[in-house]
Amino acid sequence: MSIYIQKDTKVLIQGITGSEGSFWTKHMIDMGTNVVAGVTPGKAGQFVEGVEVYNSVKEAVAASGADASMLFVPPKFTKDAVLEALSAGIKKIVTVADGIPLHETVEIRRMAKENGAMVVGGNTSGVISPGEAMMGFFPYWIERVYKPGRIGVMTRSGSLTNEVTAMIVEAGYGVSTLIGVGGDPVPGTRFAEMLPLYEADPATDAVVIIGELGGTMEEEVAEAMKSGSFTKPCVAFLGGRTAPKGKRMGHAGAIVSGGKGSVEGKIKALEGAGGLVADRPRKVGALLHQLLD
Amino acid sequence: MKLFEYQAKEVFKMGGIAVPKSLLVENLEGLDTALDTIGLPCALKSQVLRGGRGKAGLIPLVKTLGKAVSEAERLLASEHNVQKILVEEMIKIDQELYLSVTIDAKKATALVIACSEGGIDIETLAKESPEKIIFEEVDILLGIQPYQCRNIAYKLSEDPAIIKQLSQMIYNLYQVFRSYDAELVEINPVFITKDGKVLAGDGKLSIDDNSMYRQKSYEMTRDYFDSDMAYEAALEGIPYIQFDGDISLMCAGAGLTTTVYDLINYAGGHVANYLEFGGPNYRKAEEAMRLCLKNESSVILVVTFGTIARADVMADGIVAAIKKLQPDRPIVTCIRGTNEIEATKTLKAAGLECLTDTEEAVARAVEIAKGGSK
Numbered sequence: 001m002s003i004y005i006q007k008d009t010k011v012l013i014q015g016i017t018g019s020e021g022s023f024w025t026k027h028m029i030d031m032g033t034n035v036v037a038g039v040t041p042g043k044a045g046q047f048v049e050g051v052e053v054y055n056s057v058k059e060a061v062a063a064s065g066a067d068a069s070m071l072f073v074p075p076k077f078t079k080d081a082v083l084e085a086l087s088a089g090i091k092k093i094v095t096v097a098d099g100i101p102l103h104e105t106v107e108i109r110r111m112a113k114e115n116g117a118m119v120v121g122g123n124t125s126g127v128i129s130p131g132e133a134m135m136g137f138f139p140y141w142i143e144r145v146y147k148p149g150r151i152g153v154m155t156r157s158g159s160l161t162n163e164v165t166a167m168i169v170e171a172g173y174g175v176s177t178l179i180g181v182g183g184d185p186v187p188g189t190r191f192a193e194m195l196p197l198y199e200a201d202p203a204t205d206a207v208v209i210i211g212e213l214g215g216t217m218e219e220e221v222a223e224a225m226k227s228g229s230f231t232k233p234c235v236a237f238l239g240g241r242t243a244p245k246g247k248r249m250g251h252a253g254a255i256v257s258g259g260k261g262s263v264e265g266k267i268k269a270l271e272g273a274g275g276l277v278a279d280r281p282r283k284v285g286a287l288l289h290q291l292l293d
Numbered sequence: 294m295k296l297f298e299y300q301a302k303e304v305f306k307m308g309g310i311a312v313p314k315s316l317l318v319e320n321l322e323g324l325d326t327a328l329d330t331i332g333l334p335c336a337l338k339s340q341v342l343r344g345g346r347g348k349a350g351l352i353p354l355v356k357t358l359g360k361a362v363s364e365a366e367r368l369l370a371s372e373h374n375v376q377k378i379l380v381e382e383m384i385k386i387d388q389e390l391y392l393s394v395t396i397d398a399k400k401a402t403a404l405v406i407a408c409s410e411g412g413i414d415i416e417t418l419a420k421e422s423p424e425k426i427i428f429e430e431v432d433i434l435l436g437i438q439p440y441q442c443r444n445i446a447y448k449l450s451e452d453p454a455i456i457k458q459l460s461q462m463i464y465n466l467y468q469v470f471r472s473y474d475a476e477l478v479e480i481n482p483v484f485i486t487k488d489g490k491v492l493a494g495d496g497k498l499s500i501d502d503n504s505m506y507r508q509k510s511y512e513m514t515r516d517y518f519d520s521d522m523a524y525e526a527a528l529e530g531i532p533y534i535q536f537d538g539d540i541s542l543m544c545a546g547a548g549l550t551t552t553v554y555d556l557i558n559y560a561g562g563h564v565a566n567y568l569e570f571g572g573p574n575y576r577k578a579e580e581a582m583r584l585c586l587k588n589e590s591s592v593i594l595v596v597t598f599g600t601i602a603r604a605d606v607m608a609d610g611i612v613a614a615i616k617k618l619q620p621d622r623p624i625v626t627c628i629r630g631t632n633e634i635e636a637t638k639t640l641k642a643a644g645l646e647c648l649t650d651t652e653e654a655v656a657r658a659v660e661i662a663k664g665g666s667k
Contacts, residue, residue: 020601075503098572102396102501103474106433109401125600139600139631157548159571162598162630163651183547185476186398212548215398239551242558247534280556282652 002129002177003152003197003204004092004120005068010036011135012066012090013048014057014073014081021072022048024137028070031140033133037064057088068092070126070135075099078122082108086115094135095121095188105186112188119188124180125158136180149174151288152198152232154191155210156183156217157239164210164237164281171285176204185215192220195230206233206292208284209270213240214261222269233291234275237284238263294500294511297340299379301478301496308469310462312493313484315381324365327380328358337361339368340377342517351375354383376516384492389482390449391415392463393497394431394470403431403470405441405463409449411482411494437467450485458491459483474504522566522587529580531568538563539662541585545571545597545607549651553596556652562659565590575602578610582618594658595626596651604628604636612643623661627654 005011011028015021016038026049029035035051037060044055054060057069069085071078075097085093093112100108100122112119120127126136131148140146145166151173155161158180165175179194181187191209198204207230211218218238224230241263267277276287296304302312316327317340328335339351346352351373355361368375389411397404407427408418419426427448431437439460446459462483470478479497486492500508518524519535526533532547540562544550550569557564565588570581575597585593597607608628615624627648628636640647648654 076506099503101474101504101507102476103433103471103504106396106398106401106403110433113401137600142630142633155548157546158600159546159598159602159630160548160552162600163549163552166598186396186401190399210548212551220399239548239555242555243551280559280652281552 002132003201004118004127004177004179005033005129005133005135007032007132008034009068009092009133010034010064010066011133012036012057012060012064012069012085013038013051014040014069014071014085016040016048016051016053016072017043017046018072024072025049025051027137027140028134031134032131033135036066037061057084057090061088061090066090068135069094071095071097073097075101075122079104079108082119083111086111086117091115091117093117093119093188094124094126095119096124096126096136097121098123100184102185105184105188109186109188118193120179121182121184121188123184124182124187125161127177127179128175129177130175138178144169147174148176150176150203150205152176152201152204152207153178153210154194154207155180156212157210158183160239160281161210164208164284167281167284168208168288171288173285173288176201181217190220191217192224195221195224199230199232204232206235206288208288209234209236211236211238211266213238213243213263216261218266219269222273222275225270225273225275233288234270235278235284235287235291236266236270236275237278237281238266241279294502294505295342295517296498296500296511297342297377298338298496299340299377300511301498302493304469304473304498305493305496309465310469310480310493311491312496313382313384315379318365318378318380319376320369321362321365324361324380328361331380331382333357333361334383335361336381336383337364337368338379338381339373339375340379340516341373341375343373349373374516374519376514384484384494385487386484387487388450388485389494390459390485391481392466392483393477393479393481394467394475395477397430400430401433403433403437403467405429405431405437405445405467407445407449407463413481415481431467436471437464439464452489454489455485455491462491462493469498473498474501474508475499476501522584526568526584529574529577529584531570531574531577531581531584533569533584534567536564536566538565539589539591540658541565541568541588541590541593543568543570543581543585543593543595545569545575545599545602549596549598553594553651553655556655557594557659560655560659562655562662570595570607571597571599571602575599575607576610578607579614579617582611582614582620586618586620586622590662591622592658592661593620593622593624594654595624595628596654597628597630599630601631603631605632605639608636608639611645612639615643625654625658625661627651
C-alpha cells in the first residue's frame, strides 16, 4: 500500500506528445505505473508508448476510466489543463510545471478546493511510491535513492529531495510514498493537507519533511501534531538555517517576511510538537533511528 | 520584479490613484527644471529598491536651491547606486495610513491589509500589535467588492469625504494588483492631507517573475541590482546572490543550493556567491562558471543531484567551460543524479576532484579556502 498513487491508479497524461511528456511516460510505465490514456489537443488517434491519445480529458476519461492526471504542460497553459481535468471529474492532479503565474496558482488551489480535488505542484518532481508507481519524474532507477520502504516523505524541493532520500536509504530505510508539494509560494496542496493520508496509511511508519525557510507549511504540520490529528513520528530537515533575513534565497516561496517563516520559528514549532529536526541531511537517518528503534 | 517608487507611482496614476506632484531627474541639469515645476520645499527621493530609505538619509527634505543641489550631488555620488531622484512636492499631512494587497497562500485568496498607522514598519507592528491591522480576504475569482472597500475605509477614518476617497483607492489598488500580476502592491504611507485629499505617499509594486511574459516589460537595468554580477546573472536568467566570502557556489536546485550554503557556514567557511546551476540552466556551465570567476573566491564548489538536469550533461559542460575559461582556482565537484556514472568518468578524465558526498565536498572546499592543499 501507499498513498495518492498506487499500482491500480489509472493515470492520464496531459501533454503526452511533448518531448518531456513522452520521455517520462515511458519511464512511468517502465516503473509500473498504470498509464491508461493521454491527451494533447489536436493529436487524437496517435499513440505514445502504446498509450492512446485523445483531444480532450473528457473523451480520455470516458474511454479509459482515468482517475488521476499527470500534467506535462508548459506553465502558461497549466491553469487551463488543471481546470479541464477538474471539469472532467478528476480529483488527483499532479503538475510539475515550473513557472506558473502566481495569481493562477491561487486560482488553481481555489478551484481544487471547490472541487474537492488534490492538486500537487507546481514546481515539483511529483509523486512516487517506489516499487509501485509514479506521477512525475524521479531517478527511480538509482537504488540508493528510491528504495521501497516505510517512510513517508513530503518535500518542497527537487535536488535536495534526492539528497535527503539517499540518506534515508543509507540509514537502512526506504520510502512508502514521496510527495513533492513543490517550491511555489502557493502550492496546490500543503504539507498539512497530506498528513491525514499518511496517518491512515498502514504502510507508513514515520514521515520526513524536507522544508525550507519561508511560508508557514512546516508550522501547520506542527499544529496538526499538537492537536493530535497526526500522531506518527516526524523528522524534518529544513534548508536556509543560516540564510540572511530578507534575501530571497532558494525557491520563490522561500523568504522570511512578516516575522514569519524563519527556520528558527519552524524548528521551535516542530520540536514543540514532538518532532525532531535534523540540522543536515545526513542527520535525518539517525533521527529516524532515534524515533523508530 | 520589484519596481522603483517612480514606476509604481506611474502605474498608480494610470490606475486612478492620486499621488503627490513629482518629477524624475537623472542628473543635476534636470534638477533646476524639476525645482521650478515642483517648488520648494520639496523631497528628494532616491530611487533605490532597498527599504528604510528615510533612515539611511536617502530622502532629504530641502528648502533652498543651494541645499537641493548639494543634497542631490551627495545622493548621486553615494555608495547606494542612486541613478534617479524623484523630486516630490511637500505635502501637509493630517494623517498617515498603511495599505497593501498581497496573497494568502494557505487560504488561496487575495488579501487586503490596512492599518490606521502609516509610515511604520508593518512587520514590526504585526508582531507587536496585531490587533491594529485590518485584514480583508478577497476571492480571486470574484474580485474585490465595493462593500469590502467601504468596510475597510470605515475602520480607517470617520470623515465621510475621506472614507469615499479611501474606498476608491482600495478598489483601484486591488485592480492594479490583479492587472499587474503583483506579489505585493503597497502604499506606505497613504497621506491624508490637511485639505482633505487622499494620496499615495510611497509606492511599492512587486510583479511576479512567472508572469513577466504577459506584463509590460520593464528594461532590466543595472540599478535594479546590488552588484554587477547579480545584474549579469539576471540577464542570463541564473538565480544569483552576492556575498563577500571566498567560496563560489555553482549548485543545482534551490533547496540543495540553500543547504550547501548552510553546510558551508556550519563548517566555518564563507560563501562568495550563491548561484543556481540547475533547472533550466543546467546547460549553462560556461555562463555560471564565468560569473563565479568574477568573484574573488579561492574555490568553486559544484554540488548537484539532478533528475532532468542530467549529471552527464552538467559534467560535459563543466569540462568544456574549464577548457574555455582556464579557471585560476580549484573546482571541487560532487555531481550525482541521472547518468552519474558517465559524469564521474568525464570529470575524472579531466583531472577534476570528484566527490560523491555533499558534506565531504563542502569540507574540501572550506579546507581549500582556508589555505589548505590545493
